[in-house]
Amino acid sequence: MAAPPRVFLPEHKIQERIREMGEQISRDYPHGPLYLIAILKGAFMFVADLTRAISTPTRIEFIGISSYGRGKTSSGEVRVTKDLDVSIEGHDVLIVEDIVDSGVTLTYLLNVLGQRKPKSLEIATLLDKPERRLRPVQAAYVGFQIPDEFVVGYGLDYAEDYRNLRDICVLGEGVAAV
Ligand code: PRP
Ligand code: 7HP
Numbered sequence: 001m002a003a004p005p006r007v008f009l010p011e012h013k014i015q016e017r018i019r020e021m022g023e024q025i026s027r028d029y030p031h032g033p034l035y036l037i038a039i040l041k042g043a044f045m046f047v048a049d050l051t052r053a054i055s056t057p058t059r060i061e062f063i064g065i066s067s068y069g070r071g072k073t074s075s076g077e078v079r080v081t082k083d084l085d086v087s088i089e090g091h092d093v094l095i096v097e098d099i100v101d102s103g104v105t106l107t108y109l110l111n112v113l114g115q116r117k118p119k120s121l122e123i124a125t126l127l128d129k130p131e132r133r134l135r136p137v138q139a140a141y142v143g144f145q146i147p148d149e150f151v152v153g154y155g156l157d158y159a160e161d162y163r164n165l166r167d168i169c170v171l172g173e174g175v176a177a178v
Helices: 011-028 044-053 103-113
Strands: 006-009 035-039 059-064 081-082 092-100 120-128 140-145 167-171
Touching: 006 120, 011 044, 011 120, 011 140, 035 044, 035 103, 044 059, 044 092, 092 103, 103 120
Parallel strands: 035 059, 035 092, 092 120, 120 140
Antiparallel strands: 006 167, 059 081
16 A cells, blocks of 8 residues: 555544534425435445435445546546345435546436436535536535545545545555546
């Protein structure tokens, strides 16, 4: 593993923002169940904290989507690695994502889930990198807008490393872009 990452968003700021997001989502969805669909693997930590910040009854489901492989840029080829175990027809659904970058992943997923007739379908993302957008995706709930830096930690990886960091960090020098 290369040089230690530099802290970009410390744990306490992440947690404070998630509490705010949870309060807003609870106000917007006063009646449950609200289906939180977390995208594996990056969103596993965010969904764990977000669901505890929401007072409306939630159900947690996971879907596996991958488009980055081991690099820092999207391969552009999105694939489902694990589908939902339940029907979302007639339910309020919030896709829970760690980061929106090119928008390729969410454009694909909105299309896939939209065909399953949910009552409503929105996105909650912890991070948004609007500068890198290739597809016009708009999340209803955004934790932080960030510049075009490759970040890791709090679920986000670089080639599967760093997911367990409590803070969100920028990789140090010496990590070559792939
Ligand atoms: C990352 C991240 C998002 C997606 C965003 O997933 O977790 O799901 O990329 O990128 P996009 O907006 O450019 O499509 P990745 O494919 O790296 O899988 P992972 O969550 O398992 O790390
Ligand atoms: C995907 C991704 N994964 C980790 N860190 C980032 O900055 C990323 N952008 N898109």
